[in-house]
Amino acid sequence: MKFTLPLSAALLAFFTSTTAIAANLTIPMSFEYLALDGKEVDTNMFSHKTNLSLENGERKIAIRYHDLIDDDFSDGQSFVKSSPFIITITVDGDHEYQLKPADGEFVKKPKSFAKDPQLIISRKDNGSVNYKMTQTDYKESSFISNLFNGNKGEDIDALSASATDSNTKAIPVVAVPTSATVAATAPSSAQVAPVPAVAQAGDKTATHPEQMLQYWWLQADEETRKEFMSWAIKQL
Template sequence: MKKAMALSLALLASPLSWAESLTIPMEFEFVALDGTKVSSSLFSHKDELELTPGQRKIALQYKDLVPESVGDGHRRVSSSPFVITLNVEPGVDYQLAADRRILDVKTAEAYAEAPQVVITASNGAAATFSLQQTQSDESSFVDKLLGDQPTAPSAEDAALAATASGTAAVAASNASQESAKPAAPSAPTDARAEEMLKYWWEQADDATRKAFMSWAVQQL
């Protein structure tokens, strides 16, 4: 009877052991999982993400508050989003960490230029993953994004680009009001869409560009 009860309890508890997850330290932040934005809070750090077996694409960002070498101040250092493609095995948990020690502002800023990570698996085996940097600089990221899109942006994408900067939106509104003869609506060509997106990118400030990049990496 005791053996039967123990077996029943083991069977009931066993599904819990099948859960897979990825854990990250405080200096990293989840951005997206398989193209879906990961919700976050300003008041609590999400350090664990549940996964399903198979190949998962996880977008992350390095964000750290590093003490300055002089005085008691700290400096915020962050990277552009990067994408981890991880082969998740059933029943295995994973833990991510930076591939080096971040000692000061200098090493933090150097790391933020091109983050690299190590991932360890709970079963002791080597984790199978690859890392893709989304950009080397802001302009090249936009070029890459445009190159990866096989079709022209949808109306929603165009609206997002148009509202990326309040100043740019006002300028577009004024330009449309000054037009004496309204043009017949037509779908933009790929070249025209690329030209429009680059124009709005140049009008946007740094904060808006970073917000757009965070959205764009979720579409990869």
Template sequence: MYKALVCLLALALSPALNAASLTIPLEFEFLAVNGEPIGTSMFKHKDNLNLVPGENRVALRYKDLVRETLGDGHSRVNSNPFVITFTIGAEEKYHLAAASAIRDLDQARRFADNPQVVLTDGKGNPMEFAMALTQGEDPGLLERMTGSDGPDLEEQAIAATATGGALAAAADTQSASAEPFKADSKPSEAATAPVTADPANPEAMLKYWWQQADEPTRKAFMSWAVQQL
């Protein structure tokens, strides 16, 4: 009986163990896969995503906290959400990364303005994929509060993973040999997706007050938070 139970358990777990997956580095964030939004948390980074054989559409965002050139402060740098579309086989491990190294704040801002990524298989071979970046700016906090905000870029990207709509249709095919972002491109300002204050949601409140705080206040809070761990 014991051996039978072990065998059944192994069979039940084997699909999950052998499923195809996509891994991303810390500075990227999953938003959705094939129409299914992916819940995120400021306390835990999700770096691995199970995929199904065949075509997959994944929405992501570049989101990094980069040290400033002068002083000890850090700046949050976000890209617009983007969608990659690619076809895979079963039981394969895929990896996504920035096409060029990001070593300082200026490079981070240039990358956020024009994200260029590479996708490789488990052997490090480049894969072809289509990528589309949402256009425009996310509505600010005031626009959200007054109800006069424009289209939500994150919602657009999530919807595109389900339908393969306008974003996927306008996508460019890329591979690991894609040309890296240009050093002379115009830097974009650090953009942080605003969060509405919700007293019933502690995580949302933390995000909200973090966005309202200036750099010295953020630094003091981070020092306090580390001491609480």
């Protein structure tokens, strides 16, 4: 009985010290975590994961720009996505890191940014940050290709996990820029990306053909809409 208190205190001290050494990276709402050190980050379309806990050492994080923007063809909105990019960062303490666009808190030109992401990672205590950004060339196939040609899109999450795995020998990338507090720049093959080819289970918009077409039209990007219109005209 007399050992209970010292043991509890020791365990409390251990877990407190373990928690204290973890750093944290915060991303804006318009970005999403894909993978960390070879493992997919558990996220879903209904909630946004803003913070990611990081242990000391070199960490590799796959992130993607993903935002909803006003549509050029209608009063609705559509998605814009970049290809995943890999942040390699050296964590040396329980710091609070923040990722943001290089030109401010918000992305001013979403489509241009998706093609050429420029980022800054800083620390809340204004300390130096040792990091670099690597832009991948991973793409998701378009909705039209999936629907009419039977193509399967790449598993972006799995590819991102592989790219952040330290045991991976090679990563298909297009550039390897930068270091602390300097905006990352990369020639990019990123493009406005369509939403998944299959509507979510239970989605009421999928109950009637006309509603489903309207649903996908509002979700599709400009390139996908052009593909669809070209296909539809040939069917007349």
